[in-house]
Amino acid sequence: xxxxxxxxxxxxxxxxxxxxxxxxxHVLEQSPAGTTLVLSAPRLKSMAxxxxxxxxxxxxxxxxxxxTSLSPALTEPPPPGAGSWTHRATLADGRVVSLSxxxxxxxxxxxxxxxxxxxxxxxxxxxxxxxxxxxTGLMERVVDGSQQASWAPGITEAMNLRGQKVEFLVxxxxxxxxxxxxxxxxYSVTVRGTWPGHFDxxxxxxxxxxxxxxxxxxSMVINTASTPAELVRAHALEAGPPxxxxxxxxxxxxxxxxxxxxxxxxDGTPVAGPxxxxxxxDVLMMQAFGIPNGVYWIDRxxxxxxxxxxxxxxxxxxxxxxSTLDLGDLSREWADAQRIARERPDLKALEADVTxxxxxxxxxxx
Numbered sequence: 001x002x003x004x005x006x007x008x009x010x011x012x013x014x015x016x017x018x019x020x021x022x023x024x025x026h027v028l029e030q031s032p033a034g035t036t037l038v039l040s041a042p043r044l045k046s047m048a049x050x051x052x053x054x055x056x057x058x059x060x061x062x063x064x065x066x067x068t069s070l071s072p073a074l075t076e077p078p079p080p081g082a083g084s085w086t087h088r089a090t091l092a093d094g095r096v097v098s099l100s101x102x103x104x105x106x107x108x109x110x111x112x113x114x115x116x117x118x119x120x121x122x123x124x125x126x127x128x129x130x131x132x133x134x135x136t137g138l139m140e141r142v143v144d145g146s147q148q149a150s151w152a153p154g155i156t157e158a159m160n161l162r163g164q165k166v167e168f169l170v171x172x173x174x175x176x177x178x179x180x181x182x183x184x185x186x187y188s189v190t191v192r193g194t195w196p197g198h199f200d201x202x203x204x205x206x207x208x209x210x211x212x213x214x215x216x217x218x219s220m221v222i223n224t225a226s227t228p229a230e231l232v233r234a235h236a237l238e239a240g241p242p243x244x245x246x247x248x249x250x251x252x253x254x255x256x257x258x259x260x261x262x263x264x265x266x267d268g269t270p271v272a273g274p275x276x277x278x279x280x281x282d283v284l285m286m287q288a289f290g291i292p293n294g295v296y297w298i299d300r301x302x303x304x305x306x307x308x309x310x311x312x313x314x315x316x317x318x319x320x321x322x323s324t325l326d327l328g329d330l331s332r333e334w335a336d337a338q339r340i341a342r343e344r345p346d347l348k349a350l351e352a353d354v355t356x357x358x359x360x361x362x363x364x365x366x
Contacts, residue, residue: 124212137181251294
């Protein structure tokens with residue numbers, strides 16, 4: 001290494017050290033002394049009003065006696081050169097609280113624990129948010145709550161969840177909730193466990209993401225990366241990759257939300273087929289245009305009257321039909337499904353019979 005290279009390297013290290021020191025100094029000006037944990041993260045994107053570090057503050061534990069802000073001793077800087085560390089502090093009730101940071105490359109695990117755990121109700125903390133930072137994830141909805149809220153007239157919310165609050169509870173709604181979100185700054189958070197919790201994505205405080213979860217302890221994984229795809233990949237490996245589905249699931253699907261029985265097809269031709277007119281029309285039109293149909297999802301209502309109308313019972317039917325659909329086969333399958341419905345009016349028994357029958361006819365083993 002020549003003299004110029006060594007000087008540039010030393011200068012870069014000095015600038016980096018000064019930047020972290022400046023961040024810490026700025027944070028201490030904004031918060032009570034020692035109450036902010038500074039987690040350096042070089043892969044974070046540079047955004048207005050945000051350093052290349054995650055600033056964690058507002059740490060608390062809640063017990064039957066109320067909420068207690070955690071001691072500044074827990075957020076003191078780590079020992080020089082330490083990649084992982086643990087700080088401990090004793091609360092007024094004699095409980096010993098520990099904050100641990102474990103670094104593995106671009107992955108950090110933050111854990112809060114207490115001894116004893118008896119009486120611990122909830123943990124919480126906040127992460128700084130830049131002015132133009134956006135957040136996505138957490139749920140398969142654009143707003144938390146009932147599914148109707150996600151398509152309400154005049155709705156403006158979309159994938160950016162900034163300004164929203166999301167509760168993690170069992171709710172009567174259709175969605176896939178997971179305690180994982182990613183940020184446009186280049187980091188993601190995954191809260192481990194299944195305890196009820198709450199995310200406040202810069203809603204109450206525009207400069208903070210507040211996270212609170214019930215349970216005897218709190219553990220979260222923080223990943224940093226250059227692209228959202230890398231963050232999602234890291235989360236998938238953390239949570240466990242999905243099982244590889246059978247090949248037929250990758251073939252083209254056709255589905256309608258409702259299968260209405262009509263008297264004519266789209267061009268006015270009278271319906272004379274033995275089963276639902278819209279299914280017949282879909283199949284004929286796909287054949288006419290050469291569109292392959294690997295799976296046809298027959299959703300309700302697909303017959304006349306209950307239980308195939310609008311009630312609390314639904315049997316979605318998935319028919320694996322290969323690359324092309326034989327109308328004779330579909331006609332026979334339709335007749336068999338109607339026969340099962342007539343012979344077994346009891347809904348639970350009917351559900352079991354239909355599930356077994358279509359599972360056998362749909363080639364799930366391939």
